Amino acid sequence: MKIKNYKLKIEKLTLLIFPLIFVVTTLLFYPSFNYYFFQDDWFVLNWVQTGNLASFFSFRPDVIYWRPISMPLFFKYSRLLFDFNPSGFHLVVFLSHLANIILIYVLFRQLKLSQKISLLSSFLYGTAAFHFVPLSWLATTSYVLGPTFILAALTLFLKERIIGSFILFLASLATSEFTLTILPIALIVGGKARTNFKRLLPFGLVAAVYLLARFVVVPIPATGQYEISLQPKILTNLAWYFLWIFNFPEKMATIFFFANPAASLAVVLPFARLLILPLLLILIFVVVIFKSRTSFEKLFRGFGWFLAGITPVIFLPNHAYPMYLVIASLGILYILAVGLDKLKIFANLIIAVFAISWLLSSLLTISFSRKNHWISNEQAISRAYVEYTRMKVKDPSAGSIFIFKPADLVFSQKNKFTLVETEDNVKQVLNGDDAMQVFYNDSTIKSYYLTHQQEIDFPASLPIFVIAPTLE
Numbered sequence: 001m002k003i004k005n006y007k008l009k010i011e012k013l014t015l016l017i018f019p020l021i022f023v024v025t026t027l028l029f030y031p032s033f034n035y036y037f038f039q040d041d042w043f044v045l046n047w048v049q050t051g052n053l054a055s056f057f058s059f060r061p062d063v064i065y066w067r068p069i070s071m072p073l074f075f076k077y078s079r080l081l082f083d084f085n086p087s088g089f090h091l092v093v094f095l096s097h098l099a100n101i102i103l104i105y106v107l108f109r110q111l112k113l114s115q116k117i118s119l120l121s122s123f124l125y126g127t128a129a130f131h132f133v134p135l136s137w138l139a140t141t142s143y144v145l146g147p148t149f150i151l152a153a154l155t156l157f158l159k160e161r162i163i164g165s166f167i168l169f170l171a172s173l174a175t176s177e178f179t180l181t182i183l184p185i186a187l188i189v190g191g192k193a194r195t196n197f198k199r200l201l202p203f204g205l206v207a208a209v210y211l212l213a214r215f216v217v218v219p220i221p222a223t224g225q226y227e228i229s230l231q232p233k234i235l236t237n238l239a240w241y242f243l244w245i246f247n248f249p250e251k252m253a254t255i256f257f258f259a260n261p262a263a264s265l266a267v268v269l270p271f272a273r274l275l276i277l278p279l280l281l282i283l284i285f286v287v288v289i290f291k292s293r294t295s296f297e298k299l300f301r302g303f304g305w306f307l308a309g310i311t312p313v314i315f316l317p318n319h320a321y322p323m324y325l326v327i328a329s330l331g332i333l334y335i336l337a338v339g340l341d342k343l344k345i346f347a348n349l350i351i352a353v354f355a356i357s358w359l360l361s362s363l364l365t366i367s368f369s370r371k372n373h374w375i376s377n378e379q380a381i382s383r384a385y386v387e388y389t390r391m392k393v394k395d396p397s398a399g400s401i402f403i404f405k406p407a408d409l410v411f412s413q414k415n416k417f418t419l420v421e422t423e424d425n426v427k428q429v430l431n432g433d434d435a436m437q438v439f440y441n442d443s444t445i446k447s448y449y450l451t452h453q454q455e456i457d458f459p460a461s462l463p464i465f466v467i468a469p470t471l472e
Contacts, residue, residue, distance in 0.1 A: 017119050018105075022098055024359065025126045028366055029097075032136040033090045035375070036383035040139035041075075042434035048076040050443055057174075059218035066214065069175040070142035084439070089138050096145045097135060101126040103151035104330065108337060110158050111189060117337045120351060124333055124358055129247040129365035130322035136375050143323045146176025150327060153179075157186050162199050169203055173210060177312050178327050180207055184308035185327075189301050189334075233317040241310055244322040245329045246278040246285070247361040249368050253320070274368055277361035284354050285332075288339035298338045305331025377417050382429040384415035386439065388469045395440075400463045402436050402447045403456070407469035414471060424449060 037045065047055070056072035065071070074092070082088025101122045108118035134143035149172030156165035172179040183200055190196045214220055240253045249271070256264040268275070289299070309328030313319065340351060370376055385404065388411075393402075404426050406419050419425050427449040430436070436445045448456060458464055 021123045029135045033087045035136045036379040038378045038382035038429040042431040044075045045438045046434040048072050067142045070145045096148045107155045113337050117341045121333050121337050127362050129362045130325045132369045133323045142176040143326050147326045188304040228315050231317040237320040246281045247365045248278045249365045277357050292339040292342040294339045302331045302335030378429045380417035398444045403466045404449045405468040411469045
């Protein structure tokens, strides 16, 4: 009877802890609920406004991704539900993030970790600073919704519910290219290598067809940042991916260079308050590994998971961002969880110090990103220009031309954004013609972006609207 009562208390505690994790996570990320549409958001909104259902599932040679569920379908049905209210879109994404928190608990319990440590792992993942971009930019929804399907599929696979796992794998593949990591991760953490290899054959066949379609039949535009190559910078990126897991600000990768540490330290020094806690977290992580005498097998599983989880982007040396850690980070959290589960001395104290330090470091990094990240600036530009334009132009006729010019300083300051003279900020955030075509539901509208000194001659018969935002 005592054992049953104890288990009941643990279950009740679990039910109480999850709402607490949800509240803390919401407090960290709720300002992102108001982030506006910008860049690729307008592209997808225009796509779902003019394209048919079949186009949502077709491979496009002009975009790097194939994500029918997390891009066109998500935008299509969110638009039907919430019109142009971005908060509704963000709410759907955030609910998926909360689901991921629960799924990580279930997955780690399946991997034989204790309830306490599994809850801690869910908390660490849910509050990690690397979620800032996916929870702020709707075009990156795949890095939230994708893990929902991936975690569910992986958990079912480990539970030997292969058919259910395979169905979720198919849905996941239509959501995120990171789905391909399920295969190596399942082999790494699942044990029973020969049995699981056979079970994964249908998954592998689908993955092979997918890769053939994406790289041969309709090749992805692998140019610029998306150019695949083998460079020493891959090792540098791996180091940053590891550091970002522990809430290092993304910006550090642009000002600290491992090849020149002495000069870089002088540049990084003003940001020391943002780095102390992440460094402490890494120190605790290393101490836990040694003090718990974590086995080589567990370390292999964790670091193998980390490497497998980052594989889809690791060979893009010029394209590294923290949001790509949504699966890889779980490998490092797994190592930490295994170590903490084995600790006997000061275990609860170490867990408390780590959890508090993690939360504070995440809060500092997210706050820093909210003030300094280009995403915050670009969504503010987009909102200000769209709202100003809609106020000035109510019902443009077909074939109308919009000429956008830089906003004055007072308008920019009031709307909390900055325009850089050497960059096409406005053109970039409104995505060329897309924003105006979406809002006025007219694919004949054209948008041009000029400085105050530039002029273009248009036929007198065309309706022209010059948009130069000002408070006057």
